[in-house]
Amino acid sequence: MxxxxxxxxxxxxxxxxxxxxxxxxxxxxxxxxxxxxxxxxxxxxxxxxxxxxxxxxxxxxxxxxxxxxxxxxxxPEPEDPVPQGEDIPLDVLYEDDDLIVICKPAGLVVHPGAGNWTGTLVNALIHHCGESLSGIGGVRRPGIVHRLDKETSGVMVVAKNDAAHRHLSAQFADHGRTGPLERAYQAAVWGRPRQLRGVIDAPLGRAGDRTKRAVKREESEDAREAITHYEVVERYGEKPDSTCLASLVECHLETGRTHQIRVHMAHIGHPLIGDPDYGLAFKTKANLLPPAAKVVVNAFDRQALHAYMLQFEHPASNEIMHFEAPIPDDMEALLQALRALD
Incomplete structure (x- = not known):
């Protein structure tokens, strides 16, 4: 045999x-x-x-x-876990001896892992920064103090030495509750939350798939506190009864759980447009759109989420650093198609 x-x-x-x-x-x-x-x-x-x-x-x-x-x-034999530098273009917003701030494009994985051993942000940072990155995160995550999903674009800060890494990590662990850290996202969602401004306080834990998350009961063993503040800033295809076909929502994180905004918005019935994990049930909503908008929405192949603002205290100078990144072209085209509904 x-x-x-x-x-x-x-x-x-x-x-x-x-x-x-x-x-x-x-x-x-x-x-x-x-x-x-x-x-x-x-x-x-x-x-x-x-x-x-x-x-x-x-x-x-x-x-x-x-x-x-x-x-x-x-x-099979394990692939090489030690990432190598790769000449991948970076959109650098700021850089000094302690840190580098970049705007991550959608489609770029933050750090190497199963199925993504090359072509990541870490590979790009190693090439760009050489040996100056902090080693606290380990060989696979040098300098990484927070992350964005592969298909989420936006502002990230990376530590270039261990002191900066510890200082920045403490700020992210505190979630801005006692310090200046602040993170804000823009998300295009289906429909419109009943309340134009609100707080989603719903614990998150692992779903059946290890890569996904779901709202859990507080008593669940793996439930972790998760709080998202949101505000509707634009409405598209508004009807006489005040409902909408879609909305642009600004979200501020009070905690930083995996897929937090994506799960929370889906939990209140307004998943992100294009979300392959938490918004598939709403995919047919595109059929309600005029032909031109329908084409754009159906062609949008990622969750419509952009981390547009990041604020933190500089680990060496204690200066309050504030960075914003414009919505990327693909998401801007989506919003323009939705704005045309009105």
Whole structure:
């Protein structure tokens, strides 16, 4: 009998599903391997025959996992975890010996990880800054004190030495409650919140997919405090009953959880336009738009979210630093199409 692991050139790892195991094999394995490999990579390994369940090869990623299943997986040699500098253009808003402030474009991953070992912001920063980046974040996240989702654009600050890293990290950990740190985002959402200004106070935790988040009950083990302040600044396609087809919302974070704005806006019934994770149920809303706007909205292939403002205290001079970045061209084109509704 052929060894299904031989072709994969892999190291054999044996896992046993616990009594609460459920769901798809590819999803379960991705979570069980603690994020070492992306779900797409795990799916590929299954399809290659590099996974056995109870001694039998399984090539269907959708195969259900049951309590007690013994799962063997052939893990390929790990990719080089030490990022190298790459000549990737950076939009630098400010730079000195302590820090660098950039405007991250949509589509750029912040730091290397499973499925994204190259082509990240960290690779660009290593090339641009050389060895001056702070090492506190580790080899994969040098200088990184906060992050933006891959498809979210906007202002970020990166530490260039360890003292700056500690100072900036403390400000982000405090979330601006006792200091000058402030973060503001612009988001294009479906519909219009009933209240034009409000606060969303809803704890977040992991959803079924390890990469996603969901609103949780406060007593949930993984629930983390999450507070978003929002204000509607523009309304598009307003109707006589004061409802709208879409809105531009400004959000200020009081906490900084993964996907916070995206989950919170979806939670109150107004997901971000283009959001592939939390707004798919609203995708057909584009059918209510005039043809010209419908084309633009359907072509917008990311969440309409831009971190337009960042304010913090400089770690060396204690000066209050304030930076703003204009909405990028793709999102501006989306807003112009929505403004044309009126």
């Amino acid at each position: 052929n060894d299904p692991f031989k072709e994969a050139g892999a190291t054999r790892k044996v896992l046993k599903a616990d009594e609460e195991a459920a769901g798809r094999l590819d999803s379960w394995l991705t979570a069980a391997l603690a994020g070492d490999f992306s779900r797409n990579r795990i799916k590929s390994l299954i399809e290659q025959g590099a996974v056995l369940v109870n001694g039998a090869a399984v090539t269907e990623p959708k195969r259900k996992v049951h309590p007690g299943d013994v799962i063997e997986v052939g893990l």
